[in-house]
Amino acid sequence: MKNKLSGIPLNMIRINDESWNKYIGLVKEVIIPYQWKILNDLEEDAELSHCIHNFKIAAGEAEGEFEGAVFQDTDVAKWLEAVAYTLFCHPDEELERIADQTIDLIGRAQQKDGYLDTYFIVKEPDLRWKNLMEGHELYTAGHMMEAAVAYFEATGKEKFLKIVSRLADLICEVFGPKEEQLHGYPGHQEIELALVKLYRTTGRRKYLTLAKYFIDQRGVGKNYFFWEMEQEGHRFLFPDFQGYDPKYSQSHLPVRQQKTAEGHAVRAVYMYCAMADLAYEFQDETLLTVCRKLWENIVTKRMYLTGGIGSSGILERFTVDYDLPNDCNYSETCASIGLALFGRRMAEITREASFMDTVELALYNTILSGISLDGKHFFYVNPMEVWPDNCIPRTSKEHVKPVRQKWFGCACCPPNIARTLASFGQYLYFKDDHTLYVNLYVSSQVKTRLSNEEVCVKVTTELPGKGKYVIKINSKGNQKKTLAFRIPAYGKDFQVQNENGTILSPEISNGYAYISGTFADTVLSVAYQEKAGFIRANPNVRADAGKVAMMKGPVVYCLEEVDNGKNLASIYVDADQEIKEIYEPEVMGGTLTLELEGKRISSDNWSGQSLYGTEKRKLEDVKLKAVPYSSWGNRKAGEMTVWIKELIR
């Protein structure tokens, strides 16, 4: 295995893209302050978080009971992680001060032996480590570790790192192969990938060893969660426990025997991230092949067009190949974030651009859809089709909301979106010693070193939405360096030209186009076709049979009721037409919409109130307007659909 690619420090990347900055800017201006108020129970309209208060109680500085989810601590961990990335790019003394104070409080809540989880410290001290299936202790520890690593990288401050290291050291004592240790693994994977980060930051190999143990031990022999249930002192945290399927937590088989993506989607992709990390760290080709196969199962059989995963609302999980229902799916925002993290890792290890095709899909669609334009409302669930009237409690659509919600009780998605937006740069560029990889064509600039010389690269969208990008490269020194441009799978007629308009002949390898040079003062341009067009699904996907969707580049479009009226299920499009692309400055602060002709099943000839009849179907002409899926539900609550019936002749 070659050395893998690495990311570039976030403070060396500046994002200039207007539309991305619309969202990314929200992180510092809106989400971080808003989430801070939530964590401190100062936001009136939202569900109470009690997160900070739990830490105060644990630190002996306040009275009261623990309140919130069993993993409530992770809300502040993910907030701190988002703060870290934000400080990295935009230093802010006041914000850093608040973060430091919060970290101090976390430190005071930490127990002497390093244990850190306010749910158990305050509410269930007797259950420490006794219920990994439900307890989320290791999940919570993992998010704390990720936050501490990010904070250290952003600020150079070690305090948070020391806190989580004490916790990690404790976990290394408690879990492992020795007889006196618990041979367990987390009920919700997360700590594995976090331990790898902690190892890479601190250099302490035992963290890597423990990550490997958790992954290797998982699903071996008797399932740990069933073993755990039989032990002295075990108690269920959730009283209506009713039968556990180990597939839910991907603990039904040793990971190397797993061939399909099963169970709870977020747990799955967080685990696959760690597996990819470990495959690299241990040069384990077998494990990397397993990762490839799981990735392939997802993207060829179990993923939505929008990069969403999790086809079952119940248990937020994968179901079976080609089962992709559009109106009762889960497609949790967090799961697509995990999918992007998994794909990024695979791209860094393999240098195969196809992984970034899926990452881009997830970023531009499901992940972006998770947040409203005002930054204060979120989608947990990302349906492909919505009819608000039937999204009522205690039905197969009860988890589907037709509009984004303010802070949730179980609030894993909003902070996850925040940290993703704040660290967006991790997806834009990779590098190795000599090569800079340009993954996503987003107006931005990056400063790095290639072949030991400083290089600045600036990507500018020359004509928004027209697929033409200007790449300005400045480098002092005359070592040979290489730029690798991702060729998007949808990008027709991909070309790289030099300043004079000469079409270059880059070496193409695994979806990247490699151009080498000294790049003293170079301007290149990258162009490809990304006109809006129609997409279909594999005929095996029964839910999408006979339907089309529209995409422009990586952006999936949808029809909304506010533009097209009720009953979107009665609409047909003829895919033999040009789709008009129209930039509308008045729509949601400026949106590229699509316009096309369609047909609608008329109600005119339907007799009165009857429910069934022999009347023939009558079609009437309609004009349709589509908007990006990521911005649906920002105007008026109503019906939405990505997949539209195709007029088949």
Next chain:
Amino acid sequence: MKNKLSGIPLNMIRINDESWNKYIGLVKEVIIPYQWKILNDLEEDAELSHCIHNFKIAAGEAEGEFEGAVFQDTDVAKWLEAVAYTLFCHPDEELERIADQTIDLIGRAQQKDGYLDTYFIVKEPDLRWKNLMEGHELYTAGHMMEAAVAYFEATGKEKFLKIVSRLADLICEVFGPKEEQLHGYPGHQEIELALVKLYRTTGRRKYLTLAKYFIDQRGVGKNYFFWEMEQEGHRFLFPDFQGYDPKYSQSHLPVRQQKTAEGHAVRAVYMYCAMADLAYEFQDETLLTVCRKLWENIVTKRMYLTGGIGSSGILERFTVDYDLPNDCNYSETCASIGLALFGRRMAEITREASFMDTVELALYNTILSGISLDGKHFFYVNPMEVWPDNCIPRTSKEHVKPVRQKWFGCACCPPNIARTLASFGQYLYFKDDHTLYVNLYVSSQVKTRLSNEEVCVKVTTELPGKGKYVIKINSKGNQKKTLAFRIPAYGKDFQVQNENGTILSPEISNGYAYISGTFADTVLSVAYQEKAGFIRANPNVRADAGKVAMMKGPVVYCLEEVDNGKNLASIYVDADQEIKEIYEPEVMGGTLTLELEGKRISSDNWSGQSLYGTEKRKLEDVKLKAVPYSSWGNRKAGEMTVWIKELIR
């Protein structure tokens, strides 16, 4: 309100129709003995019932714990009801002896004060009457009453009637408007309609008064189930109780204010039955209008083409107007039985044939679909579309089974089907003093008295499936009598002819054609077109937009995988074609199948494994075969669909 029509004693009706007798014969030969084995835990392959054993424990004649559902007693009640109807038509000493012994046992299990419910007698004596929401005591009492009335009518024996009267007397004491009484109503409606039956059989008016009380009190003021939760001694029976919506049990409003069919479908229709009964008994036009409006809401906005009701798998309930998903609906067999009972009552009161159109739909489709050809396997849930691969636990399809199951743990449907088949005659004929109503054109004969003279009527299907029926009437005496023939809503070119071929001009009123005469020795023929044709749903039903179904008369057809291959979602039909009707003696013991041309989306041009792509849709020609929905799933487990995409030009 005119006098309502009445049914004809079952022993005065003989059913000769081959296909119905295929099923009805099963009741005596297979279902009753099979269910008897189940009730006594003698059937190896099925879930244990423990029903009879519970009664033995309650009677102090056996040891052990209560086992089974809280309403387990109703299994034997419904078995006895089916036995009663069967004995009525086919006397059988041995069967009657077993029934008498069972009734004796029930009597011995009954407590001194008349209380009868083995769950509470054996397991929860302290909770008597304290948890109507979950306890099903009144539901169970209702089924006992229905069984006892049927048994009395069939055999003339009073013992069972006395048992349930003691129980009813107790309930009359406990529940009512007086201060010392409980102002409650059942958590699962059923007793209301049973009390009406008991009143009509015994003449004791207090039973009718109590039925009225239960209906009138329901949903008035503070919801009784919430009040009950606050009382001393209350305990939940189901530990994961999590929030109760009174709509579930139609106790959210007083019944006279209810305009839409809400909540659990079986509860709803059993209640509507009682409301119709009471509207008649009390000549309450307002209440009858409420019944009409609820019926209309169901049949014009909330019912499946197959007469199924209950669009949500979760809570087995109605959802909202036009929300009729095909693959995750509930459409419980019991609910369609209740719908048929409701419709029959409305037809008897109003003399409007349209009610019987829906009753016929439910009987020929969802109800018949509930039982397999061998009489030992049952569908609880009746989907309109099935893909077995995705009917897995903990998904929105977990309640859907692609094949009928042996005896269930919660076994309300099989005995309900048995008693329906055994009392099928209740749907065929109605009468008043002078008129015999012929509702369903099923080969049969009936003996009754019209205008005080004996009349025998025999209906014969002259050409099976061709919509022509010969009616032979014999009557001694020369009083004028009337025959009313239902004109099916789908029956084109309806004609009544006399023996000479003269087309008669009957008086048509509300869907019945009235012919009067002395009928000394008369032969009439009734004919109408019922060729197989295409049906569509109201365009507001999003799930069925752009689709067609096929029906022949009342029979809904479907495509199955065993005939048409996998991926039925990829099939289109052009509705501009004649459907061929072919009688196939080899298929399931003789089935009228439909053959037609179709198109299928080909996988040929789909590139390899990809999940999404720009390949155009390619259609290939296919020949399709459809079978009656009622007989789906009897051959090989596989996909099924009623609604098929329509090729729209």
